[in-house]
Amino acid sequence: MEENKKVIFSGIQPSGNLTIGNYFGAIKSWVKLQDEYDCYYCVVDLHAITVRQEPKELRRRTLEVLATYIACGVDPDKNTLFIQSHVPAHSEAAWLLNCYTHIGELSRMTQFKDKSQRYGESVTAGLLDYPVLMAADILLYNTDLVPVGSDQKQHLELSRDIAIRFNNTYSPTFKVPDGYMPEAGARIMDLQNPAKKMSKSSDNPNSYVLIMDPPDIVRKKLSRAVTDSIGIIKYNDEQPGIKNLINILSTATGKTIKEIEKEYDGMGYAKLKNDVAEAIISEIEPVQKRIKELLEDKDYLESIYKKGADKANYVADKMLSKMQRKIGFVPRAR
Ligand code: AMP
Ligand code: TRP
Numbered sequence: 001m002e003e004n005k006k007v008i009f010s011g012i013q014p015s016g017n018l019t020i021g022n023y024f025g026a027i028k029s030w031v032k033l034q035d036e037y038d039c040y041y042c043v044v045d046l047h048a049i050t051v052r053q054e055p056k057e058l059r060r061r062t063l064e065v066l067a068t069y070i071a072c073g074v075d076p077d078k079n080t081l082f083i084q085s086h087v088p089a090h091s092e093a094a095w096l097l098n099c100y101t102h103i104g105e106l107s108r109m110t111q112f113k114d115k116s117q118r119y120g121e122s123v124t125a126g127l128l129d130y131p132v133l134m135a136a137d138i139l140l141y142n143t144d145l146v147p148v149g150s151d152q153k154q155h156l157e158l159s160r161d162i163a164i165r166f167n168n169t170y171s172p173t174f175k176v177p178d179g180y181m182p183e184a185g186a187r188i189m190d191l192q193n194p195a196k197k198m199s200k201s202s203d204n205p206n207s208y209v210l211i212m213d214p215p216d217i218v219r220k221k222l223s224r225a226v227t228d229s230i231g232i233i234k235y236n237d238e239q240p241g242i243k244n245l246i247n248i249l250s251t252a253t254g255k256t257i258k259e260i261e262k263e264y265d266g267m268g269y270a271k272l273k274n275d276v277a278e279a280i281i282s283e284i285e286p287v288q289k290r291i292k293e294l295l296e297d298k299d300y301l302e303s304i305y306k307k308g309a310d311k312a313n314y315v316a317d318k319m320l321s322k323m324q325r326k327i328g329f330v331p332r333a334r
Helices: 020-033 055-069 089-098 103-107 110-122 125-139 150-169 216-225 238-253 257-263 269-296 298-327
Strands: 009-013 038-043 080-083 144-147 178-182
Touching: 009 020, 020 038, 020 055, 020 144, 020 238, 038 055, 055 150, 055 257, 055 269, 055 298, 080 298, 089 125, 089 298, 103 110, 103 125, 103 150, 110 125, 110 150, 125 150, 178 238, 216 269, 238 257, 238 269, 269 298
Parallel strands: 009 038, 009 144, 038 080, 144 178
Antiparallel strands: none
16 A cells, blocks of 8 residues: 555756766666655756746756656656645745754755855855755655765755754654665766766766767767776776766666676777767667657646646645644634
8 A cells, every 4th residue: 555655755956957867876766666665756946946047948947857757767657746836835844944944054065065155145045945945845745765866965964853853842743754875886977077976067068968968969978088098997996987987887788897897808998988878878769759759748748747746735735734733823714
């Protein structure tokens, strides 16, 4: 029964075009969870506006992220797929939780410190408040597990702290969520600087491969990937570029690291890069085709995000009422 399943919540911001990092590191692993867990996957448009978005682009990307979830195999009949702004409880709960969060905690967040350096004095209150909205996302659904990358661990810790603080102030209200790290190898690094994770927000397009990149572009970007002058294909930390390429090849083909090392023993980097490009292409080509089909069927997409929002609103409103009651608000007359 669904009620006995553990709850998973995760989301991706429609703030840029998704990369193969999002694909291999997040969305693909969600597919494996859909039978065992009760999963909520959200397109977090409220989070995206913490930095300025072009309205038309935001609208387009929001639907594209949703279509990507589905195209990658996240089944809308097994999971709750929705758009964050369609569930007003997220914004409302974030306000409430703001009053149980300390400015000190928020200004210590690494992501905020990085971004506020970039924007200086004009850094928005939204950017500071970002982790509280994320806590609201998670806590509204009695979430057990949150699949996130290592960069989001700090935000998840804060969600836990906020939940515990609220529970201690009143009485047990929220489940305290745990992180859920996908298996090793899922972290895809920047092709130009393999010390950094591949990110859709990089200024250099050669740093990342987008899920929607056409085959020629994938080949070009891979051929330019930074490697080293050692000349041996071995999986180790001294060769972060090669390590990353092996990782991508392994996740895309299902071959183990050992198998790949053996297969490429004595071969050149050009061959490896070429094979990585082809492996990526054969993985993403069917996904691209499906995304395009889905984006042309707006009625179908709408039926999915409507069904998702109906379910999410139902669950989230119950938790929001519980929070309001505990805090001491007069219940709304119905
Ligand atoms: P973001 O694009 O930073 O909003 O991340 C959305 C999701 O994709 C998170 O769960 C991240 O952990 C995951 N993700 C993003 N970039 C990568 C990457 N380079 N490697 C693995 N996972 C990633
Ligand atoms: N902050 C997350 C990221 O950038 C996205 C996100 C928003 C999220 N709300 C969430 C992830 C709730 C997990 C759970 O990756």
